[in-house]
Amino acid sequence: MMLIPCPWCGERSENEFTYIGDARRKRPDTSALEVSDATLQAHSDYVFLRDNPKGWHQEYWQHTSGCRAHFKVERNVVDHRIRASVKADEELPTFPEGR
Amino acid sequence: MQRYSIWSLARNALTGHKNWQAAWRHPEPKSHYDVIIIGGGGHGLATAYYLAKEHGITNVAVLEKGYLGGGNTGRNTTIVRSNYMLDDNAHFYEHGLKLWHELSIDLNYNVMFSPRGVLNLVHSDAGRDAAKRRGNAMRLNGIDSEYWDLETIAKKIPDLNVSKNARYPVKGGLMQKRGGTARHDAVAWGYARGADARGVDIIQQCEVTGMMMEGNRIVGVETSRGPIKAGKVGIAVAGHTTQLLNMAGLTAPIESHLLQAMVSEPIKPTLDYVVTSGAAHLYVSQSDKGGLVFGGDIEFYNSFSQRGNTRTLEHVTAAMISLFPRYAKLRLLRHWGGIMDMSMDGSPIISKTPRDNLFINGGWCYGGFKATPASGWCFAHTIATGEPHPLNAGFTLDRFERGYAIDESGAGPVPKAH
Numbered sequence: 396m397m398l399i400p401c402p403w404c405g406e407r408s409e410n411e412f413t414y415i416g417d418a419r420r421k422r423p424d425t426s427a428l429e430v431s432d433a434t435l436q437a438h439s440d441y442v443f444l445r446d447n448p449k450g451w452h453q454e455y456w457q458h459t460s461g462c463r464a465h466f467k468v469e470r471n472v473v474d475h476r477i478r479a480s481v482k483a484d485e486e487l488p489t490f491p492e493g494r
Numbered sequence: 495m496q497r498y499s500i501w502s503l504a505r506n507a508l509t510g511h512k513n514w515q516a517a518w519r520h521p522e523p524k525s526h527y528d529v530i531i532i533g534g535g536g537h538g539l540a541t542a543y544y545l546a547k548e549h550g551i552t553n554v555a556v557l558e559k560g561y562l563g564g565g566n567t568g569r570n571t572t573i574v575r576s577n578y579m580l581d582d583n584a585h586f587y588e589h590g591l592k593l594w595h596e597l598s599i600d601l602n603y604n605v606m607f608s609p610r611g612v613l614n615l616v617h618s619d620a621g622r623d624a625a626k627r628r629g630n631a632m633r634l635n636g637i638d639s640e641y642w643d644l645e646t647i648a649k650k651i652p653d654l655n656v657s658k659n660a661r662y663p664v665k666g667g668l669m670q671k672r673g674g675t676a677r678h679d680a681v682a683w684g685y686a687r688g689a690d691a692r693g694v695d696i697i698q699q700c701e702v703t704g705m706m707m708e709g710n711r712i713v714g715v716e717t718s719r720g721p722i723k724a725g726k727v728g729i730a731v732a733g734h735t736t737q738l739l740n741m742a743g744l745t746a747p748i749e750s751h752l753l754q755a756m757v758s759e760p761i762k763p764t765l766d767y768v769v770t771s772g773a774a775h776l777y778v779s780q781s782d783k784g785g786l787v788f789g790g791d792i793e794f795y796n797s798f799s800q801r802g803n804t805r806t807l808e809h810v811t812a813a814m815i816s817l818f819p820r821y822a823k824l825r826l827l828r829h830w831g832g833i834m835d836m837s838m839d840g841s842p843i844i845s846k847t848p849r850d851n852l853f854i855n856g857g858w859c860y861g862g863f864k865a866t867p868a869s870g871w872c873f874a875h876t877i878a879t880g881e882p883h884p885l886n887a888g889f890t891l892d893r894f895e896r897g898y899a900i901d902e903s904g905a906g907p908v909p910k911a912h
Contacts, residue, residue: 396803396804396805397803409803409805410805414794414795417749417796436895439894439895440745440895442838442894442907443747443838443894443895443907444745444746444747445736445745445746445747445748445749445909446736446745447736447746447748447749447750447796449734449737449750449798452796454795454796470795472750472796472797472798472799473798473799474799475797475799475803
């Protein structure tokens with residue numbers, strides 16, 4: 396059982412949260428009228444590909460059974476340690492390698 | 495290879511069982527192989543077996559970082575079935591089911607395949623429509639399937655809660671009688687023994703740490719036991735496929751998630767079929783030792799931890815008890831977790847890659863065990879000929895960007911389907 400620190404509500408049981416996914420993916424700008432092959436490829440990569448690191452992972456969670464806010468967490472996917480959580484529009488702090 | 499038979503058993507019994515050969519050798523790695531298979535689970539060993547048997551390629555090494563069958567081959571719920579709706583999946587898994595029915599004879603090794611029948615429960619009118627549609631699709635593809643009504647199910651599975659007031663009221667179910675279970679370890683060991691007898695080197699405690707590349711071509715692998723050159727390299731490490739592809743500079747449409755399963759204390763025979771429920775998130779069967787082997791869904795967040803969290807454990811157990819109230823007093827004997835390659839459409843990848851001479855077999859989601867024979871058979875064909883067999887022609891790595899996803903659940907690009 397994980398305790399997940401919601402930036403609004405503090406540490407709460409994993410049961411109250413829903414996992415949304417990788418927070419480092421950025422939707423490419425596809426607003427141009429002429430869509431290039433590079434844009435299509437970037438959009439396809441955004442939809443389908445994942446870095447899937449074995450280690451620290453930046454991810455979105457939603458506090459579905461609480462304040463319902465989305466926020467960012469940095470979690471180690473090997474041992475489920477969480478070292479930071481911030482509001483959805485904020486940047487996670489950087490950590491020295493190996494911490 | 496020393497063949498197993500009633501005569502060899504009798505002969506060895508008379509000599510005190512002191513003269514049995516080891517089932518496979520423990521060779522030192524050579525400096526070069528025609529083909530290297532990374533991953534000594536069921537899929538990797540089956541691939542090596544069929545490379546040797548079907549294609550005559552015997553200068554092959556299987557590299558395993560731990561011990562044979564110590565990953566997901568030893569961590570599943572041993573269910574075998576081919577009840578898929580879409581053509582690509584249906585024909586592939588049906589080929590596998592046919593191999594399963596002959597496997598013990600083919601390998602001269604008892605994989606304890608038990609075609610006892612797999613029943614997918616239906617809990618709603620919409621679920622019944624979907625099940626009948628899938629059953630009809632299966633029959634059109636020449637695969638056995640029948641719909642069981644509530645009366646049949648109540649008679650055949652007396653342990654099941656068929657009350658109208660149940661949390662998941664049962665309306666009926668889709669039965670595939672040729673499906674069932676097999677002994678997971680025996681599958682790995684049988685394929686290992688068969689491959690070894692045909693000259694394949696099985697090298698355990700040998701972790702691949704990098705890919706040797708010349709331009710866009712893979713020419714070998716770096717391992718914890720030194721570099722090994724290879725004509726072709728096949729990856730069969732589901733759970734860590736993305737890590738291996740990263741070594742070749744590739745990114746995959748895969749996330750790794752954790753799936754757990756558990757087994758109860760052994761009891762007398764009570765459940766004759768494999769019973770699954772998509773609505774309750776449960777699949778359960780009774781092992782030959784008497785334990786109820788059951789599991790449910792993944793944890794739904796990225797994980798490489800190989801151990802489950804209690805939230806899912808509680809969810810799966812609650813589903814089990816709501817469907818089978820009389821199992822509530824059983825104690826859990828063990829529970830375990832394995833790392834799943836969750837692909838973006840719930841279907842596997844057996845394919846060439848953008849790197850020459852590098853092939854991938856992964857993305858099995860939570861359905862890899864039943865695919866073991868078909869997976870090895872098709873992957874061996876793909877590696878040997880350089881092109882996919884028609885049975886796995888749809889399972890390409892680039893099908894997502896080309897718009898040819900094989901999306902059995904119709905759920906869109908999410909790493910949650912199976």
